[in-house]
Amino acid sequence: MNLNKYPVTELSGNGKLVYGCDYNPEQWSREVWQEDVQLMKQAGVNLVAINIFGWAELESSPGNYSFERLDEILDLLHEHGIGVNLGTGTSSTPAWLTTLHPEILPQSADGVRAWPGGRQAWCSSSPVYREHALRLVEQVSRRYGAHPAVRLWHVSNELGCHNALCYCDVSASAFRGWLRNRYETLDALNAAWGTTFWSQRYSGWDQVLPPRTTISAYNPTQVLDFHRFSSDELLGYYSAEAEILRQHSTVPVTTNFMITAHIRTQDYWSWAPHMDVIANDHYLDHRLEAPTIELAFAADATRGLAQGSPWLLMEHSTSAVNWQPRNIAKAPGEMIRNSLAHLARGADGLCFFQWRASVQGSEKFHSAMLPHAGTDSRVWKEVVELGGILERLTEVGGSTVTAEAALVFSWEAWWAYDRESHPSSDIAYLDQVHAAYKALWEAGITVDIVAPGADLSAYKLAVVPGLYLVRDSDAAALADYVAGGGHALVTFFSGIVDENEKVRTGGYPGAYRELLGIRTEEFLPLAPGDTPPLDNGTAASLWSEALRLEGAEAMVSFTGGHLAGTAAVTRNRHGAGTAWYLGTALEPAALRETLTQAAAGAGITVASTPEGLETVVRSNGDRSYVFLINHSHEEHKHAIQGQELVVGEEVADVVVVPAGAVRVVRTSTPAHPTNGLPTGSKDVESD
Template identity: 50%
Template sequence: MSSSENAPRRWIRRAGEARLEFGADYNPEQWPRAIWDDDVRAMREAGVTIVSLAIFSWARLQPAEGAYDFAWLDDAMDLLHAGGIAVDLATATASPPPWLTTKHPEILPVNAEGSTVWPGARQHWRPTSPVFREHALRLVRALATRYRDHPALVAWHVNNELGCHNIYDFSDDAARAFRAWLEARYQSMDRLNEAWGTAFWSQQYSDWEQILPPRLAASHPNPTQQLDFKRFSSDALKEHLRAEKAVLREITPDVPVTTNFMVMGEQKPMNYADWAAEVDFVSNDHYVVPGPQARDELSFSANLTGMLAGGRPWFLMEHSTSAVNWQPVNVAKRPGELARDSLTHVAYGADAVCFFQWRQSRAGAEKYHSAMLPHAGTDSALFRGVAELGKRLRDLAPVAGTPRTPAPVGIVFDWESWWVAEQDSHPTDRLRYRQEALDWYTALLDQGIRADVVPAGGDLERYPMLIAPILHVVPAALAGRLTRYAENGGHLVTTYFSGIVDENDHVWLGGYPGALRDLLGIRVEEFAPLLDGDSVALDNGATGTLWTERVDVADSGVEVLARYRDGKQAAITRRPVGTGSASYVSTRLGAAGIAPVLPSLLRPAGVASELPPELRGRVELAIRGEHRFLINRTDEPIDLPGGAGVLDARSVLVM
């Protein structure tokens, strides 16, 4: 356990009674000074209590090396404080100014093909560049020194969306840092060669200087080299977070520090389970990606963020009031979705609801991204919806600070399994780790079952039932932990391509599913992935896609819950283990296909829905302390039983 994990956690530095914070990124530097007063008046009208400030302001704060201009930020801080609005002040290091990249082009990232990533957008910096680090920390120190006693300052916002565009850098700086990271991890060349399996393809190293990042190669790079580079890259950004935090801690020890994660969609390069201990409170940015599971994905991400926060309050730093600007087609939100999306995050532990951004930009790449104050101004349906949400959050002040009530089911989420399961040279490149986990989450919601999305290193033993989809990377210690879980009465469900490799991406020998083979009581000799468009029928009426296996039952106690219709081969199995059980699903069923088998998996664990039968599948239930959140999953109003009223379409009721 790191010292960061032992450190006390703090919420924003705020006097008075607990409340749900409400606000946005605020970019006054984009606007004439005369507009700022109008902004604060409109913020007060909307119920804004906090803004994130100076996120992309480095060039304005430091127009030249050694020259600072804080006058405009002083003015903005004073104005916001006078208006009763707190400030989460950014360190402004996310986007280096042109003078810095012109003088020091060596801070610019390099991609796998060896091409420089040029300025002109944002995050054009190397996480391992000592030159960038020096200039960034100098700015952080100047900001912290100037504003440490400002009454508006309630939290520090390190950088912004660390790793969104610069997670993988293949430069010479990165190569040197990667070698140092490897030497610290393995201590000797022999141990590295063993871990990387360098006997294959004549890759054996005899000196640390021979090692490079996995740059563009003639064929597939070494798999463990790729895995270690992913680990290193996540660690390199975490080290930058630590470096900025150390300066802030030195100068403002009483001001909490956060940075905004991106727990959403396919944002997988940053191991947030590893990062969470580094911040005083977890913050997250989330944007809805359209699709049939869009609502459930939002819930899944909010759920996981809350678990990363360890049950403590967390900060929704960014989401959108309506359309974004970066999707192929950017669709506006429908009536009710602004509030429903926001309150779903609150249901899973958010004590702050903020947006990108306050005032919609006139220029720049995000001018068509929605904001709290749109181009149409305050006389608009969107602004009225924002103000209504502000009032709703004020009314929900008693929710603030209340813990989440644990669910009966835990869905295990493991970043390293996500990384490795989707690498190249595998049985199929169609596998999508997060989608499989989301399908199980949707299937549980469809039956009215609450589930927590739990990092693999979290408290797994508290759940009567654990679902571990595509738990691909299983070190011996984790295999032992899962075995003890089942022996002590827990009910484990895992799926295809689980238990296959150890922490070095080496296959567990003796047949699949490797490290979990004995626990599950089955043996698979060969994978049988499916071609696009192919499927297999199960005798329970479900259809499998993507993957199948010839599952041999190796333990007489194993019960076959479903078979493949062709050949009568086992498809889904369960083995009693101690006072618990271990079950295996050998194909991708999708949410609809999971439904027929889910009751038989839930029953031994004693898990049942807490919702009345008529609400199951239509309503999602989340619980924080004494507060029950009923989230309408449909586009139709729902009559609540017992004369409790109507749950409007796309709405949330807090009881």
């Protein structure tokens, strides 16, 4: 199978939207199983993930397999019309394996070997681990490859969540092999890593190690390549499992990505082509300033990995999680809003961790579809309500999101950006990305998340935040896009180094200097609390630079200090298009205004939307589905005509979206080339 050729709705068994969960029947008695399937039917659940952590249950000692309980639960689910997302069971090692082979346990950069007892206690380079794990996959796939309940194969679980980077001797050997394939010769590796610095030059491959703990700063290219290697190593493990599954089954194969603010170890642009279905896990992170907006970013990024096709939300939560410093419970209606926000941004399936709240283990205070309080609870009532809403939204399945703007995002750039010995430790890659995305979200501009070098011809505006590391070919692709009539906005500390972390000389911003029509001689990071004034009445922060105009015009300039008169925001005509540059961190309102101005110049009509009303459009042929998600405490009115699907009412001219509610209006008007909104669709408050 190939990516995007397997509709997510087929996983439901009846062409409807997927509604499901992780299910851990091994934690419960058979009597509870019977109750579970009845309640699943009541809620509308049509797909459950099982055997995610089943290794010790299936193989109690080496080669001693027992499948009777798994047979029974698969048959029970199938009997009740509930499909299975079947895990291979390899995510965590059984105690007997780590006792027999402690060498498979991962090792940290300072040489500390992890102990078993948590999860994912294995080194992805370990041939011993792989031998035992793939033997289990062979058994599971042979036994269940043709089972009628199985609709999706779930390889391992959240690969790299805890064990993405291992620094043991086995990993070191594998790293050297990866480097040989990449560079072929030691001379090429020495040149790429700049090993003439600090007498680091290698004269033999056996001298090359992972970036283990040192007494000073690391070689940045060594660290970057180790991240690349580690991502590839885990992908190689996924592929080894997937190959076995495809030998014994025609069911699609995937694993659950973790596109979220606190996981950055996998380059999912390289992973996505190997998935039959793109799936993501996402949880609101209350350590962030705007967790709801980060949810939208993650959903858009997942859709980008799916190349615009519908995708599967493999996990999210009904309420609180268990792993944050303060595990905030969701307010009434928030779970439904969160879920439908994922649906609005391209998901054709919504699944939760987990079905029934555990009563033991480290996740016993993680929320579930069926909470500790049972069915006499608000969470359960909302779970049933959401199932009914998804039933009414069945026709949305298969439709795609309309976006006129793109945001360029790179895991490689993230790895390279957030390193030591940079001009300022106060700046971070994801902060730049989230700031730009938040400004676009608040302006009501839907974006596609794309990789560096992606084809931008379908977009009117491309936003490039903090792309510190960029290949020459990818930088040229952006320049060609603008020269051909496109519009771009690039933020500071972009284009600085190539793929080997080598600085481009001649002035910053390196790869984008000609495109932007500027030249910076020196970075001038700002001290905490230093907020020099700008001539638009706002103030800068975090960053400034000695910027010289070389064809560009100043749109905003500094008015105080030694930078007075120096441009902070510029605009340059490049060929038939326009490129903006932000040479400082703008206040949120100023950033939103600048992006809105760039969008307007690109031909994107930005409607004035009330604060807290999220508007996204999915389209399918001659129909559009306008999602109106009200995150505020006030009702909003939106001028539109069509059929509202959540509560089921005809909309003649205006739909009312109550505080905290969601409305989805089907219109017979296809998405207009005005920010994706159907013709005539607008917010009443903006009149």
